[in-house]
Amino acid sequence: MPELLLELFSEEIPARMQARAAEDLVRLVSDALAPLNPRAATGFSGPRRIALTLTLDAVVPGTIAVERGPREGAPDKALDGFTRKHGVTRDDLALQDGFWVLSRTLPPVEAAARIAEALPPLLRRFPWPKSMRWGDGSAFTWVRPLRRILCLLDGQVVGITLAEDGNGNGNGGDDGHGLHSADLTEGHRFTAPGAFAVTSAADWAQGLRARQVLVDAAERRALIEADTQRLAAEEGLRVVADPGLVDEIAGLTEWPVAFLGRIDESFMDLPPEVMQVSMRVNQRYFALRNDDGSAAPRFAFVANLLPADGGALTIAGNERVLRARFADARHFWDLDRARPLAGRVGALDGIVFHAALGSQGERVARIVRLAGILAPLVGADAAQAERAALLAKADLTTGMVGEFPELQGVMGAYYARHDGEDDAVADAIADHYMPRGLNDGVPTAPVSIAVALADKIDSLTAFFAAGEKPGGSGDPYALRRAALGVIRIIRDNALRLDLVSLFVQAARALPPALRDAPDLDALPGFVAERLRVQLRAEGARHDILAAISSGNADSDITRLLARTEALAAMLATDDGRNLLAATRRAANILRIEDRKDGPHEGAPDPALYAQPEERALADMLGDAIPTVEAAITEERFTDAMRATARLRPVLDRFFDMVTVNADQAELRLNRLRLLSELRRMTVLIADFSQIEG
Numbered sequence: 001m002p003e004l005l006l007e008l009f010s011e012e013i014p015a016r017m018q019a020r021a022a023e024d025l026v027r028l029v030s031d032a033l034a035p036l037n038p039r040a041a042t043g044f045s046g047p048r049r050i051a052l053t054l055t056l057d058a059v060v061p062g063t064i065a066v067e068r069g070p071r072e073g074a075p076d077k078a079l080d081g082f083t084r085k086h087g088v089t090r091d092d093l094a095l096q097d098g099f100w101v102l103s104r105t106l107p108p109v110e111a112a113a114r115i116a117e118a119l120p121p122l123l124r125r126f127p128w129p130k131s132m133r134w135g136d137g138s139a140f141t142w143v144r145p146l147r148r149i150l151c152l153l154d155g156q157v158v159g160i161t162l163a164e165d166g167n168g169n170g171n172g173g174d175d176g177h178g179l180h181s182a183d184l185t186e187g188h189r190f191t192a193p194g195a196f197a198v199t200s201a202a203d204w205a206q207g208l209r210a211r212q213v214l215v216d217a218a219e220r221r222a223l224i225e226a227d228t229q230r231l232a233a234e235e236g237l238r239v240v241a242d243p244g245l246v247d248e249i250a251g252l253t254e255w256p257v258a259f260l261g262r263i264d265e266s267f268m269d270l271p272p273e274v275m276q277v278s279m280r281v282n283q284r285y286f287a288l289r290n291d292d293g294s295a296a297p298r299f300a301f302v303a304n305l306l307p308a309d310g311g312a313l314t315i316a317g318n319e320r321v322l323r324a325r326f327a328d329a330r331h332f333w334d335l336d337r338a339r340p341l342a343g344r345v346g347a348l349d350g351i352v353f354h355a356a357l358g359s360q361g362e363r364v365a366r367i368v369r370l371a372g373i374l375a376p377l378v379g380a381d382a383a384q385a386e387r388a389a390l391l392a393k394a395d396l397t398t399g400m401v402g403e404f405p406e407l408q409g410v411m412g413a414y415y416a417r418h419d420g421e422d423d424a425v426a427d428a429i430a431d432h433y434m435p436r437g438l439n440d441g442v443p444t445a446p447v448s449i450a451v452a453l454a455d456k457i458d459s460l461t462a463f464f465a466a467g468e469k470p471g472g473s474g475d476p477y478a479l480r481r482a483a484l485g486v487i488r489i490i491r492d493n494a495l496r497l498d499l500v501s502l503f504v505q506a507a508r509a510l511p512p513a514l515r516d517a518p519d520l521d522a523l524p525g526f527v528a529e530r531l532r533v534q535l536r537a538e539g540a541r542h543d544i545l546a547a548i549s550s551g552n553a554d555s556d557i558t559r560l561l562a563r564t565e566a567l568a569a570m571l572a573t574d575d576g577r578n579l580l581a582a583t584r585r586a587a588n589i590l591r592i593e594d595r596k597d598g599p600h601e602g603a604p605d606p607a608l609y610a611q612p613e614e615r616a617l618a619d620m621l622g623d624a625i626p627t628v629e630a631a632i633t634e635e636r637f638t639d640a641m642r643a644t645a646r647l648r649p650v651l652d653r654f655f656d657m658v659t660v661n662a663d664q665a666e667l668r669l670n671r672l673r674l675l676s677e678l679r680r681m682t683v684l685i686a687d688f689s690q691i692e693g
Contacts, residue, residue: 002058002111004038005152005201007051007185008123011144015251017129018045019217021143024127026052032118035060036111044215046254048189051150051215053201060109069093069100115158119151123162124176140176148195151181155199187211188254191305212255212305220250227258228300232288235260237296240287245280252284253304259311261285261319263297267326270333271414277404278329283321332399341415344394351396356466358511363458364393366509370454373505377497378453380446381424388428388451391416395429409433428452435485442485442492453489453497456482461506464523465514483530490557499555500524524555531557541568543692550687559635566637567686575648576641582651583688586675589660593672600672608670613654618674620650625681632684644685651678 006029013021022043030038033056041054069082072095079100083089086102093100124140131141140146140162151158162176184195185204192211198204205215214220224246232239249256267275272287272295279285279299286300299322307314349361357363371389375382395401395412413430417423424447431448432455434440443452459482463469470479490497503523507515528549535542545564554560570576594600609615624643631640660671682688 001039001055002154003053003055003152003201004033004111004115004158005051005053005150005198005204006119007044007049007148007150007204008142008146009049009148009150009185010142010146012047013045013050013143013251015047015248017143018047018050018251019247021045021050021126021128022052022217025050026054028122028126029119030054032122033114035109036114045217045251046213046215046220047252048254049185049215051204056111058111060111060114062108063106065104065106067102067104068096069102072098072100074100112153112156112158115151115153116160119158119160120162120164123149123160124164135177138175138177140179146177146179148184148186149179149181150183150185150198150204152183152198152200157181157183187213188305191255214255217250220253220256221246224249224253224256224258224302227256228286228302231258231260231300232298235296235298237288237290237298239300240276240289242280242286245284245286249284249302253302255305256302257304257306257311258300258302259315259318260288261299261301261315261322263299263319263326264323265297267323267330268295268297270326270329271410273407273410274329274333274400274404275326277406278325279322281404281406282325283318285318285322328403329400332403336398336400336411336415337418340419341391341394341412341421342419344397345390347397348393354462354466354468356511356514357462360393360396363462364390366458366462366506367392367451367454369509370458370502370506371450374450374453374497374502375447378446378449378493378495380450384422384424384447385428385450385454387421388425388432388447389454391421391425392429392432392451392455424448435488437481442489444493449489449493449495453486453502456486456489457499457502457506458509460486460523460527461503461520462510462514464519464526465507465510465517467517467519469519469522469526479526480530483527484534486527487531487534487557491561494558496556496558499527499557500553501555527555531560535564540564541571543690544568544571544686547686547688547690550690551683562635563632563637563685566641569638570641570645571691573645575645578652579645579648580688580691582648582655583678583682585655586651586678587689590672590675590679593661598672599676600669601676602673604670604673604677608666610667611658613650613657614671614674616650617647617654617678620647621674621677621681625677625684628681628684640685644681647678 006025022045026041026043029052030041036056038054038056041052044051067086070078079090082100083093088102093102095101126142128143131143133139133141134145149160151160158181160181162179164176183197183199185198185208186193186195187208188211196207196211198207208215214223228239263275275295276287279287283301288296288298288300290296301318303311303314345364346361348364349359351360353360353363368386368389371385372382374380375385391412392409395408395415398411398415400411401408409430409432413426416426416429424445427445428443428448428451431443431445432451434452435442443449459477460479463477463479468477486499489495503520507520532542532545535545541564544567545560548560548563548567571580590598590600604618606615606618609618624647627643628640631637631643658671660668660675662668662671
């Protein structure tokens with residue numbers, strides 16, 4: 001089976017674009033060569049190349065193509081247009097089922113010919129997020145100047161050129177920088193410069209490895225992690241996990257070599273978060289920790305080659321650069337602490353938060369008010385919650401956060417402690433942005449919970465009121481993340497909060513023109529949808545949550561989830577599954593009959609029970625309905641589901657033995673009213689029609 005190797009060799013590709021580009025290359029080439037049944041496609045990416053290998057058929061089989069044209073008797077103009085489009089005459093057409101039909105035999109196409117035809121337009125339209133032109137005259141663009149195209153089919157060069165005449169014919173006009181395919185690639189820029197020829201995918205990978213290029217990004221990532229961890233372990237230290245930095249360095253190096261450097265003791269009193277962020281953002285260094293979790297006076301970094309001196313000069317140079325970076329951080333650290341955090345709050349009035357929502361100072365005032373409302377609901381001290389909310393955004397005016405925005409909240413906590421604020425206040429300042437991502441923890445201290453919820457609820461309410469709710473994939477104000485943060489804080493801390501009431505309270509503090517904004521009505525549904533998305537991601541029964549929420553104004557997430565879990569547990573049993581089927585049957589009967597002469601509501605007449613199964617169902621419902629009502633009111637949801645499940649055998653016998661649509665009108669009406677009583681009871685629990693399965 002023929003093997004295709006395609007490599008696109010360029011100047012340095014931004015690390016953040018490489019993985020997606022390799023995926024796009026595999027997808028686009030596989031689609032373009034679909035008639036050849038491509039298989040085992042593998043993409044590669046690195047600082048100076050994206051590539052793929054795959055196997056495919058040797059030939060596209062010949063086929064008979066049938067094109068249907070105008071109807072028999074269509075105007076001559078329509079028929080002439082059809083023949084002109086396909087370059088044929090009327091003699092080439094035949095009538096088939098009332099239509100003129102053109103049948104043509106398409107000859108087999110060799111794989112090399114198909115590749116040569118398909119790849120040039122694909123490369124000219126490759127979807128880089130950003131691309132550039134270079135040189136003179138050519139309109140061809142690439143992420144960085146493209147230098148070589150390697151294209152081999154079973155070791156033979158497939159002729160590809162990027163030149164085109166404007167119609168894609170490749171015979172003049174734009175010369176595509178004179179690029180055409182060959183069997184050449186290049187090794188490491190510094191240790192093995194120059195081109196060399198390859199004959200296969202294996203020869204390509206082995207030849208590049210011999211010239212200090214690892215083509216597999218996953219191998220480079222694994223090597224970076226293993227070597228930095230090994231060097232740290234040799235000194236009794238551990239590397240602070242940073243998968244994003246590993247990915248970035250794997251995109252910056254072709255031959256990664258890890259080293260350890262030393263941090264001057266004079267900088268070790270800087271906050272460890274400052275040291276880590278400065279190393280990561282400015283220098284792409286890894287922070288190290290001692291066994292007790294404290295910052296170690298060492299750092300790890302990765303070079304793109306092994307220097308001739310073993311790395312001594314490289315280490316010294318990186319240590320010198322880091323001293324300058326930490327000196328800058330020291331300057332901000334000392335300067336920021338010279339001014340109390342509380343003295344910075346007024347400066348927030350000069351920072352615009354949103355054109356329709358005022359300044360950061362106005363936003364802080366709203367968060368302070370909302371934190372005070374939330375404090376007693378979550379068991380927090382109201383004065384501490386309001387104080388933490390007042391100071392939570394003050395570090396936005398500091399030099400350190402201006403230099404490293406990732407440290408907002410973190411630096412506020414350090415400065416608050418320096419100023420003598422309560423620990424609970426300082427912790428809340430640090431925690432109020434949590435959770436920052438899917439894998440981040442949530443605040444657990446009461447004051448931290450109050451401020452974090454106030455911050456997120458204000459964001460949701462304010463931006464919805466301003467007409468900035470997310471649409472499609474766009475979410476510029478991270479409102480989906482804010483909603484998920486509210487949900488996670490409530491779930492993980494088992495809080496009992498009426499979210500709709502809190503949204504109303506938050507809206508009262510907005511500018512007067514926004515307090516009754518129509519988009520605010522959509523906010524509870526938006527949060528409910530985020531909760532369903534989260535349950536779906538966890539593999540939980542999000543459909544059951546939707547069924548319980550249907551027609552239910554309850555916005556207590558903890559209570560809704562408890563009801564969801566209780567109903568899911570019941571439906572996991574045989575009784576629950578059969579009861580679901582029976583209640584659906586009852587609902588279908590009522591839906592059909594209600595259209596005829598319904599609704600069939602009201603108490604059934606016991607005197608009209610003609611069969612014992614009717615009376616048995618009525619007796620069970622008579623006991624079950626008040627039991628379920630009481631259990632739900634008292635939040636004994638498992639008891640409510642247990643009482644409901646006991647209906648299953650009686651309901652099965654009813655449907656087995658009783659004809660609901662009896663010939664006698666009074667019996668039919670009474671039995672429909674009995675089923676309405678069943679529906680009344682199930683509605684107390686959920687809208688069973690929304691449950692899947």
